[in-house]
Amino acid sequence: MRKPRYLRMMDAGPAWAALRAAVRVAEPRAEEEIPVEAAAGRIAAAPVHAAMSSPSFQAAAMDGFAVRAADTEEASEAHPIRLALDRAARPIDTGDPIPDGFDAVVKIEDVQIPEGSGEIEITRALVPWHNVRLVGEDIIQGDMIVARGRRITPFDLGALLSAGLTTVRVRRRPRVVLLPTGDEIVEPGSARARARGAIIEFNTRMLAGMVEEWGGEPVRLAPIRDDPAALEAAVRAALAHADCVVVNAGSSAGADDYTPDVIGRVGRLLVHGVNLMPGKPTVLGVTSDGRALLGLPGYPVSCVVAAERFLAPLLAHLLGTAAPVRERVRALLARKTASKIGHEEVVRVQLARVGERYVAHPLGRGAGIITSLTRAAGLLGIDALSEGLSAGSEVEVELLRPRAEVDRTLLHVGSHDLALDLLADLLPARSLVSVHVGSIGGLVALGHGLCHFAGTHLIDPESGDYNLAYVRRYAGGRAVTLVELVRRQQGLIVAPGNPLGLRGLGDLVRPGVRFVNRQRGAGTRLLLDLRLAQAGLDAGAIAGYQREEPTHMAVAVAVQAEAADAGLGVQAAARALGLDFVPLEWERYDLALPTEELAGLGDLVDLVRSDTFRAAATGLGGYDPGQSGRIVAQLAPS
């Protein structure tokens, strides 16, 4: 077994420069002639000149009568003149050609038609070509309608057709062959998709969508097994019809990572390993005739980040366009975000407009967490020379979602609860996103204006009541209204059939019982610690007390996966995974809302009070929405 060794580590900027310099772009670029009607989004291969003028004839610009301007010279309010219909005045509609010998149009509103006279009466002199659209008013034959290299818009289709063109020469879309590789990779929906050790192939499906957005033509092939000869043969075969081959993955430096070697054998290896996180195991190479060979990482977020960094500009380079650039906003960073010096880093962030500013909450950093991308509204780059960013920094965030959608996003920070998913689904006009940092973290964020509202279920050891004391302690600087979201049952989440026969917290100290805990600051952790103390139980005696998971569902999944025997959580989490549940007690989960923002959160509160929400919450199991929406307290700032 060899140790990992990246053959040619480089920073991302020089890595792209090396690839760009080595890739050969045909001049002129390959092109094709296609119908104008199919050209939206394509890149013009050459300047397009009008084949004819538009309008191509002198036309009426108004509804009225075509006349000769010379005939109207004497007309005035005081001395109207009359023109004989047909001979000197012809009825005409907007867009009709001006009859030969006529040179102006009088608007229908500006004439009188004395009944039975066969004439019209005009009270104003016209200059030649008055109310006439002249030939070429819009487009003159020979005008450049579309510049070389322009991305053709739907409006351009109009101008091209109007200028008498029915086809247009566009740059051929670069063909990108996507080649998944790996013994563990199985196709979605195949019989093996649920087998242990199988990984469903989806990276090349994402890449295909991205390549299309970037103007390329993706071709996906079936997965190749981890066999260097088979992989080399597949890459060589793909080159028969590819402008670029992307191998995914095998690009790291493990025992079965053949991609760098294969790319080195088929062409020339330029880069193996990039100082980019995620995205490090990236391979860049080039064939002897200058076509790019990419090896992208297997972890999906690494794959996406590396593709955006290298494949997007490559396609733009091949097409002769600028690389795509996303809209950016300045935002306040909600949490300290450390970064490794020497590595450029791409952090996925949740984003919302809170008051007058955007607030960015970093999401999970794991390269394997595809949901950190799907849940993200933006990307935050941290450059290689930075050790990271402190909380409260002003940062620039690239938007992954339309800005208008970000502006409509309602941001919850706090404790995780399944009823929040119901709110997110049922809130009609807004996106609701949740950052799960536990109840105390949510109240702190609320106090600092880093979210729209916080969900909290913190029991006060002294009073036994929920939340009020904690709001005063952690968000006391603001006026806060506490609204009850729901009551819910906490208990032990255990394997189906409760094989260890657990009945209560006392059983957690039994030998052989493996517990899975929640993180400090979580309401459920606080509840556990309080009840353990009240029962005189020693937390240190519980196996697994140190193992912390951030949500009820993560606790449940640890039990489902047999990595633990029990965890404290809500019934709905157990039910969602087909696990058993030992109910212990009911607790109240409240929403803490800034009182001065209550009016803007009316839709949320209305939803919490609605029958729709109550029915859905009841359906989760272990939830009592009988008092949902009740105002628990309004707390003045301390």
Next chain:
Amino acid sequence: MRKPRYLRMMDAGPAWAALRAAVRVAEPRAEEEIPVEAAAGRIAAAPVHAAMSSPSFQAAAMDGFAVRAADTEEASEAHPIRLALDRAARPIDTGDPIPDGFDAVVKIEDVQIPEGSGEIEITRALVPWHNVRLVGEDIIQGDMIVARGRRITPFDLGALLSAGLTTVRVRRRPRVVLLPTGDEIVEPGSARARARGAIIEFNTRMLAGMVEEWGGEPVRLAPIRDDPAALEAAVRAALAHADCVVVNAGSSAGADDYTPDVIGRVGRLLVHGVNLMPGKPTVLGVTSDGRALLGLPGYPVSCVVAAERFLAPLLAHLLGTAAPVRERVRALLARKTASKIGHEEVVRVQLARVGERYVAHPLGRGAGIITSLTRAAGLLGIDALSEGLSAGSEVEVELLRPRAEVDRTLLHVGSHDLALDLLADLLPARSLVSVHVGSIGGLVALGHGLCHFAGTHLIDPESGDYNLAYVRRYAGGRAVTLVELVRRQQGLIVAPGNPLGLRGLGDLVRPGVRFVNRQRGAGTRLLLDLRLAQAGLDAGAIAGYQREEPTHMAVAVAVQAEAADAGLGVQAAARALGLDFVPLEWERYDLALPTEELAGLGDLVDLVRSDTFRAAATGLGGYDPGQSGRIVAQLAPS
């Protein structure tokens, strides 16, 4: 012939509100199940929950060895422990399943493999699940992967496939039937496309592209003649398979405008005429079962503006999404822009970043000028209560092109010359756009920092030299470098064969000779007036001296269309339209560049000096690029 009468004029806001209220949206919306791989860009019809967790098994997060954490408890740098290969340590690669009974992974970098020992050596204790990706680390079975109403991204495809889903329920794309109407309308490429009075159908082609961008499914039909019965039958037939029918045009109030009546007969007429410019002749109606019937204006810009105002939000409403919103920038308005009170107006603007700010130059306002849309980089809305905007106002502009492209745009304001099109085509990395306001207008704009450079050819009556005196007079506040673009021949543009036998300016005063002039402030106009004065000719005696066109090409087209017999202009314009040319004199056309910006304009100056540009200029005819790129003068600010 009846006078125009809009039946139900409304402001745009209330008009949309009326349509929105009358349209019936099925609840739940019509949906369909499609493969995940085809779902990018579609709208999720329901919340999508994970069918399985991801990872679906405990997997190695690193390349190394699977071990039991309990076996490593005693390991330290001082006291390494050894684990037997196979029994206590199994080689494992990233992503491989953790073998039964094992619960941690030690990285390959962190072990020694004493040769021939059959063991590995570890110097650090591991906690359980160290370097293990736990089941559900990314996605937990039952998690909501995609919220109802979300537009599915390529990243979402990854999450959906990873969660074990192969199909997804999405909202059916609303089907929009596009029905062109008008006796004068002909299909592109048809034999009649060049006939006098024919108008090439292109509005529904643009609309089809727009409907696709907005998530609808466009269906284009063949044009219907101006016959109310035929139109009514076509609309009724279209309704058999449409969620919305768009008739284009016949929506105004002329004799052949049947659309409002037809929509009123097929359904209920809600709106006829909107206080929107362009876009006034818009018809909105609804069928008895709540499907929208739209009549859009025939002028292409009106058609686009009305579609953006009514069809885009309608599709969003039918899909249950928010209407699309474009990125906006604050810009300085370069020119006074009047507007009619009581009408909301949409002005197309050219846009560039000049220094630290964006500058917006309004384009032609004509509703028939499709090129005012294709040339525009942005849209500027003027509300109904405004009389217009003064020059220098700060305005908000909606971007029609990517902001990065606007940031790369080089803005020329000044005299029109065909060699500028060559520069635009040959400048590799930037978009060059031109605003044609004549030489003096360009120098004034340069003086005010409203452009990157100005093109000028102004003869000084006193010295007979070009441009220097004018730069001092109109742009004297800045240091300016004059660079020669080209010499070009001015002369009379006349009909093929020069049927009137014109030889010089003296012939323009001959009876029966119809002249077409350039606007005041244009260099060509100045030249004409100077030479007329020098020759003692009376401008008032020239028929058509009052008729002004803004470019050489517009002058040439007036001659081509037989609306004039002669105009003063460059040879290339005559040649482009197959006209004859009577050469009169050579003149110099210079580029005026701000001296402090010269470095940033180096690519432009290099291009002017290149053989490529010189060859292309020579090819135009009547151009002498022998001294192109020469620095004529560097003028200090006065």
